[in-house]
Amino acid sequence: MAVKDIMDALRSESLEDLGLKENLAQLVKDIKLVGSELDVLLYLPKTGLEDVLRAKVEKALSEIPDVEKVNVKFASAPPQQPQPQQAPQMPGAQPAFTKRKVPEVKHLIAVGSGKGGVGKSTVAANLALALAKLGYRVGLLDADIYGPSVPTLLGLKGERATVNERNRIVPVEKFGVKVLSIGFMLPSEETPVIWRGPMLMKALTQFLFDVEWGELDYLILDLPPGTGDVQLTLAQNVDISGAVVVTTPQDVALADVKKATSMFKEVQIPVLGVIENMAYFICPSDKQKYYIFGKGKTAEFASAYGLKILGSIPIDPEVAEKSDEGEPVVVSNPDSDVARAFYGIARIVAQELS
Ligand SMILES: Nc1ncnc2c1ncn2[C@@H]1O[C@H](COP(=O)(O)OP(=O)(O)OP(=O)(O)O)[C@@H](O)[C@H]1O
Ligand SMILES: [Mg+2]
Structure with missing residues (x-):
């Protein structure tokens, strides 16, 4: 699935050089792929980082064949924290x-x-x-x-x-x-x-x-x-x-x-x-x-x-x-x-x- 490949590519892009502990995927608030054009809404942790973040997204996605054009927009509020996953199945339960x-x-x-x-x-x-x-x-x-x-x-x-x-x-x-x-x-x-x-x-x-x-x-x-x-x-x-x-x-x-x-x-x-x-x-x-x-x-x-x-x-x-x-x-x-x-x-x- 293209969206998964996209998130994986963004996840592999570290932001340590910008003094951030997150990877690029963790800044993503929303993502939409229409045809080969991708819109990404990113949380902007510090003003002034727009250009460098945009370049990092483009670099990370350059290898994804389905994506030809990337539009990056920024938002000032951080993404919501992921909710805890559903409780794991009871030990011994028959998953099937x-x-x-x-x-x-x-x-x-x-x-x-x-x-x-x-x-x-x-x-x-x-x-x-x-x-x-x-x-x-x-x-x-x-x-x-x-x-x-x-x-x-x-x-x-x-x-x-x-x-x-x-x-x-x-x-x-x-x-x-x-x-x-x-x-x-x-x-x-x-x-x-x-x-x-x-x-x-x-x-x-x-x-x-x-x-x-x-x-x-x-x-x-x-x-x-x-x-x-x-x-x-x-x-x-x-x-x-x-x-x-x-x-x-x-x-x-x-x-x-x-x-x-x-x-x-x-x-x-x-x-x-x-x-x-x-x-x-x-x-x-x-x-x-x-x-x-x-x-x-x-x-x-x-x-x-x-x-x-x-x-x-x-x-x-x-x-x-x-x-x-x-x-x-x-x-x-x-x-x-x-x-x-x-x-x-x-x-x-x-x-x-x-
Ligand atoms: N009551 C109706 N009057 C006229 N045409 C209908 C009616 N119900 C369904 N159709 C038409 O019959 C065709 C088949 O309908 P539909 O695609 O909903 O069936 P289906 O059971 O989901 O098919 P499939 O098994 O391929 O998934 C469609 O062209 C649909 O518009
Ligand atoms: Mg049907």
Whole structure:
């Protein structure tokens, strides 16, 4: 990750020749990488050191290939002292199955499904925005590290994550929600991400625990499709309050959703309920509901699995359009049928977890 390399390079730059005991990294208050241009905000311990500190930053970063231009600014207040790390695990505990709680986050909600393309990311983003509009403090983590779509959905393409003076990742704020995606850390959209085993585990853990989320009522996790490495790693290691399962009312989608539901049950994550996406189409001319993929299948599935249906969301071309434009429908058209469905779901989810 570029930001880590940057902090390492700054850390290796001693300031002893200036009579300071800190290294350069310890003076960093904020850092932001946009494309190949880096903004660094440094604490200025003594006036008159501006030029020499700027030169040291440039020298330290000259070897970092991603950084072409460095802008250094100065602040008179020192960076906050790092908070003590979380208590270490108890001796003898099995680290692989100790479910860690994300500090300051009341409820972590996973949005999953067995099948791809059923609208998980759309649901995760709109649910997060609806909860925020209802007055809750909300975060959205794009845990689909192989195919992040949250940057597009929220109009945050090209956005870069920053690291603060405590060396923690600072999420990007949009529509009142704190957002983090691997998309904010990759040099380009086309950059492939390949993580497996312990590396994957490390990346995901960093994404949840090395982040300055602040106090949140809900952190929504947008999972990749399926029941693979990411889902299992998270399920076994992280204290997740509940899962929301997204499906469309077709047999092919429901068959995969059954697998996802069983997986959540196996790893003891309560399934809060099912969201039926693309449930029907409301014809603009006669306002009738047309059940394009059939009616009743999701209800049958839900009752067979003892699950609640949290809501049904109609098919609406505006959803896809607005998603591509980076303004989810809950924000762009809050009075639409789709947005109302999302607000209804948000209220039920909040109720179930309260
Ligand atoms: N209710 C809806 N009406 C119309 N289009 C929708 C609706 N829900 C989702 N879509 C569209 O369907 C496509 C797939 O949605 P989305 O990316 O949210 O699915 P996903 O399950 O996250 O996919 P993946 O498995 O690839 O992560 C997107 O183009 C989205 O805009
Ligand atoms: Mg998705």
